[in-house]
Amino acid sequence: MPPMMPGTPGSKGGPGNRHAALLTREKPKNIKRTLGKLLRYIGRSKYLFFALLAVMLTITVLNLLAPMIQQIAIDCITPSESRSGIDKSKLTETLILLAAVYGVSALMTYLQGIFSAKLSQITVRTMRRDLFESLVHLPIKYIDSHSHGDLMSRMTNDVENISTTVSQSIGSLISGVLTVLGTFVIMLTYSPLLTLISLSTIFLTVFVSSKMTKYMKKFFVEQQVILGRINGHVEEMVTGYRTVVAYSKEQDAINDFRSMSDELRRTGIKAQICGGMMGPLMNCISNFGFVLIAAFGGWFSIQGWITVGTIQAFILYSKQFSRPINEIANQYANIQTAIAGAERIFEVMEAEREPLGGSKPFSADNVKGDISFKDIDFSYVPEKQVLSGLDLWVKQGQKIAIVGATGSGKTTIVNLLTRFYDVDRGTITIDGTDITEIPVSELRRSIAIVLQDTVLFSGTIGDNIRYGRSDATDEQVKAAADKAYADEFIERLPDKYDTVLTEGGSNLSQGQRQLLSIARAVLADPKILILDEATSSVDTRTEMHIQSAMVALMKNRTSLIIAHRLSTIRDADKIVVIDRGRVAEAGSHEELIALRGSYYKLYQTQFAGSKT
């Protein structure tokens, strides 16, 4: 099928992502290795692949046969000295044969479509699955240090590219090569001289098309870059629309947009003219070949070297010849893109997985909840020390409030305890066991986290609450929601617990989302609880409710709270003030107030004037 479809069906994903893939596409670093791995994926459906190959081989042979048979048919009706009129019986015979060849060829083409669809879909599915499997096992460090947009682009655009390449390019590449070879041989057997003449136009075709492709690519890349910029501009102006409006910057935004829009138009025209020249030029060359064959063929047939049917056959063959050559040139570029994409995919797959942790037996169900941080050093990037020599103890069932200035390292403590990151120096223990010695999964099962940014998953509200305990009954889910004061608003929703969340819960308010993530933690019911500023954007009255729920929840649980609310902090058993990567002060509210240190200052500034 001519590659005319504007975009493969279902290929989505912003043009911005596409351009990122495009800019880096030029040269895959290690073609051989990547290609080998890619082929191994395709090789998983070995039989399908060979069936496809066989079918394509048949099609090629049949396509080569057809003009030969046509030529015989034409010769049958060409007047000649040896007979009067036409050779009717031979004509009928030949045409029946031709019909058979066409029929089989059509059938094979159908099979080719089916096989290549299956091959590409199965390959891509396996690849996607493997990629996803690697993704969920990537360390947080990897995800934090890579642009999410880039990761997504690998999973969507790059995979999609491979899919189209497998289903289209590989097929046309193979059949192209076969056709060219076959045609060449047949043409030679007919007339070496005419073959030579048609070859000359083919060289011209290849030369011109490769030159043009280079130019087109340049404009195409340019176009994608501008499109990417427009994409970014629109996204920014729309997400920041409130600010744009508040500062009356609409006109500026429009002006910026217009200049980009016009730039896109100009590049688009250039790209289109350049692309538009391709067709007519190729047409010219092929028609030129047409004339050459007709003229020389005519002359040769006058000389009696060839028959008229041969001329007809040659015209068909020369068309068959130049088309696959163009196609091979095009496919080459596609395949290169796909390989570059595959390289990026394999890069993710081969990235080091998150370690499973130690093998020391440890069960989340039997955790008591004593936590200690001993002499911890940590930095995300070398030289920028976040924690240095931090010591921290939390006893079973204690509530600890961690306070400190922004950037003092509060969140890092959470990252280390859950082993999202590992310490540079020092040890963290739970119930006296070094957390690096136990399985990561058991470690995490013993901890529930309510994060600053609420993360919800597509699915129903019930699914989301059940996230930490998939076997919970509806009653348990409801009870947990009730405890987290989420039941009330959920019951008011049209589908209650079966309400489907869209776009990660964008149909809920920030406060509601937070209540849900608290309910999730409640249901998971672990021995250790971490609240990372979770209550900061729930309003005071709701927070009041949550706090009473939390008091109940925190009972018999070790709780680490990173909070900004003094009311939360004051209820803690121990307050830990983090300053410049170490514990500056620790103790109860009263103790710290009496100490008159940095906590006292903090308290004073916040409640200045509220003292009696």
Next chain:
Amino acid sequence: MKLARYLRPYLLFALLTPLTMIGEVLVDLLQPKLLSQIVDDGVLPQNMEVIIHTGIIMLLTIIIGGACGVGSSAFSGMASQGFARDLRNDVFDKVMRLSFQQTDRFTTGSLVTRLTADITAIQQLVDFSLRMLVRNLMFLIGGVFMMMQLNVRFGLVIAISLPIEVLIVVVIMKFANPLYTIVAGRLDNVNSVMQENVTGARVVKAYVREEHETERFDGANGALMTANLKVMKLVALLQPLLMIIMNAAVIMVIYIGGLQVEAADLKVGEVMAAVTYVTQILHGIMMLSMMFQSISRASASAKRLNEVLETEPAVADGAGADCTEKGTVEFRNVTFRYPRSGGRPVLSGIDLKIHSGESLAILGATGSGKSSLVNLIPRFYDAVEGEVYVDGENVRNYKLDELRSRIGVVLQKSELFSATAAENIAWGDKNADKAQITAAAEIAQADEFISAMPDGYDTRIAEKGASLSGGQKQRMSIARAVLKRPEILIFDDSTSALDLRTEATLRQRLRESLAGTTVITIAQRIASVKDCDRIAVLDHGRLVGCAPHDELMKTCEVYQDIYRSQVKGGEG
């Protein structure tokens, strides 16, 4: 189609495209005829002169045809790209005039797609139609015409095969189109599971749900494959079926041609030409079938664009205002409910006058209407009943720019833009110099961390400030508002991510530097606002109290409730 009007300015180019195209097609159609001349008048009678003569004519026509082809693609490029630009600009203009609930309804992602992918789809369709539709139609009609000229009986072959081909295309497309929609939906599912796992990786890991997520993905992935295979299998039918019809027609032509040659009605070269024409005609049909696919896709895009273009901005400019006061805000019996939400109003019967230079706090539970109330001041939304006055003039009378230039708003969710730190702050005042920017940042407690960034104030803020903490973003947007020096400054819970100490210092500095500015602060914590001149307490959309802290402590029950919840025992 309503979007057709965007083509009007480029009508000349749009018309030139098919005109030049005719040249190209005519040449293409002429070729088989010339070829048959070479065979019948040159090769068979062994006349070399005719061969060379006709050959030269062929070459000349080819060059003309090529030039026409290039011309037509250039013209169509000018027409379609101009069309796309104008359309794009209009859509973006419209987006920039919509009100919040309107942009919210469209969602950012969909607006981006509409302005890029959808417009590209339509642009391609315009380009395609100008060139391909015309070209293929001409091939069809011209091919039929030329064949009839060769021999009327060939018309029979066309008359039979053409409708069959069209029917095949129509039927397959009819079944395939809904399948494409399903595929797109399932691809969305696959992508969203991926997206969730990238952004929510911490939660997935914290709850040890890797296996569950893999299973969930596998389900979505498998469903996508099934849908894809279904549509691909269906579409795989198209080509072989069309080929069968086309090749059957070729066989018929040769057979009928053979009989004609025997009857001496036809020459061999003419049969050969007829074969070429049949191929051309039926190839044209195939191309047209491709076009139908892109038409159906583009029409979906057109629908989405029309949706934006036809949305009337909910908030429009007033005639211009005559202000009698400076820095005052007054709500007169204001009732507000969000459009479409139905049900009970978010605000009802609010009467409140805010004086020039006053600092007023608004306190209340989530959903009590705090943000909605301040959103009415810069006309982010319009009151359903009652009036809002700014500087003694109804806000509806102002031109929007005029009104909003008096008001500074710091939003709960800070929005930064890809520009340098200095440029982001300078949003507040285009003409601000470096010293003014630094001063504003200093007041907002942002100077320290901005200066510590690699390039200081010239550091580029990437990805909407993804590299900054929530508190840093908030401080930068406060700096931006401070620099604007508005008469009325609104803080919509915009210090929530700051730690206590920073917030206190910030408040202190703001108080000092904003003397004379009317400041409206929405807050959750009583401690943040108890020093304000007055505190307005909202409860379920009603104003239940507005007085200084001490007075509210005596008179307002809701306020006492909140106070107790926050400060109980705090005096110890």
